[in-house]
Amino acid sequence: MSVIRTFTLTLGTGLLLGAAQLTAAPTATMLADTCAGCHGTDGVSMGPATPNLAGISEIYFIDSMVAFKNGDRYGTVMQRIAKGYTDEEIKLMASVFAKQPVPKTNQETDPSKVALGEKLHKVNCHKCHDEDGALPDDDAGIIASQWLPYLNYSMEDYKSGRSVMPKKMKRKVDNLTDAEISALMHFYASRL
Numbered sequence: 001m002s003v004i005r006t007f008t009l010t011l012g013t014g015l016l017l018g019a020a021q022l023t024a025a026p027t028a029t030m031l032a033d034t035c036a037g038c039h040g041t042d043g044v045s046m047g048p049a050t051p052n053l054a055g056i057s058e059i060y061f062i063d064s065m066v067a068f069k070n071g072d073r074y075g076t077v078m079q080r081i082a083k084g085y086t087d088e089e090i091k092l093m094a095s096v097f098a099k100q101p102v103p104k105t106n107q108e109t110d111p112s113k114v115a116l117g118e119k120l121h122k123v124n125c126h127k128c129h130d131e132d133g134a135l136p137d138d139d140a141g142i143i144a145s146q147w148l149p150y151l152n153y154s155m156e157d158y159k160s161g162r163s164v165m166p167k168k169m170k171r172k173v174d175n176l177t178d179a180e181i182s183a184l185m186h187f188y189a190s191r192l
């Protein structure tokens, strides 16, 4: 939260500096900087429950923020945060994260789960999460090398119905056991 407060303070100082700043709308980078306290500078978070944003497509970013805003997607903090930004500001921020390279996170995964996850991925998930979940063009988020606890929370939110899954994804997920889902998350977390 302190980052958002700093941002407000910066604007406040701007007001003191002169009329030019009064009319200047915040730039895309200024807006995206307000997220750095949790998502890290350059969209790479310190984890483990806060996702990296670097490399996510503009469409996925905008869809996510709108879904947080209207409650289709559960979040511990993001529903409230997303409500603080206009659609125009969300579009501006989207361009910043889309330009950042997808990061490799430093975390441990279980090799036997990774192996099972890889098999399950090829059968059930690769069509929409291509390149092992690293392809921004899928507009399905970047799940390759994403933080494992975050991935697990996302799946729990989908399975419990707190967040709404795409229908075709739900059909696949409903056929998998909890152990299989866990293996899939280890697989994605280990990629890149």
Ligand code: HEC
Binding pocket: 001, 003, 031, 032, 034, 035, 036, 037, 038, 039, 049, 050, 051, 052, 053, 056, 061, 064, 065, 074, 075, 076, 077, 078, 079, 081, 085, 093, 141, 142
């Ligand atoms: C207080 C910490 C915090 C701040 C500040 C914050 N976020 Fe988040 N963000 C989270 C957490 C935690 C999640 C996981 C969902 C949840 O629990 O709300 C998340 C999830 C997201 C996601 C989903 C990513 C994905 O891969 O699906 C997006 C997009 C996002 N945040 C954008 C933003 C933007 C844009 C800002 C700044 C305007 C921002 N966040 C500020 C903590 C934060």
Ligand code: HEC
Binding pocket: 051, 121, 124, 125, 126, 127, 128, 129, 139, 140, 141, 142, 143, 151, 154, 155, 164, 165, 166, 168, 169, 172, 173, 176, 184
């Ligand atoms: C028909 C396409 C499709 C299939 C098949 C699919 N997904 Fe998804 N998935 C998506 C889309 C689109 C999203 C973006 C979020 C949304 O729209 O709710 C997503 C989001 C996710 C997320 C959350 C990403 C985040 O950052 O929070 C995870 C985890 C995930 N999928 C895992 C899987 C797994 C595991 C499978 C296979 C069992 C799978 N998906 C199959 C389309 C698909």
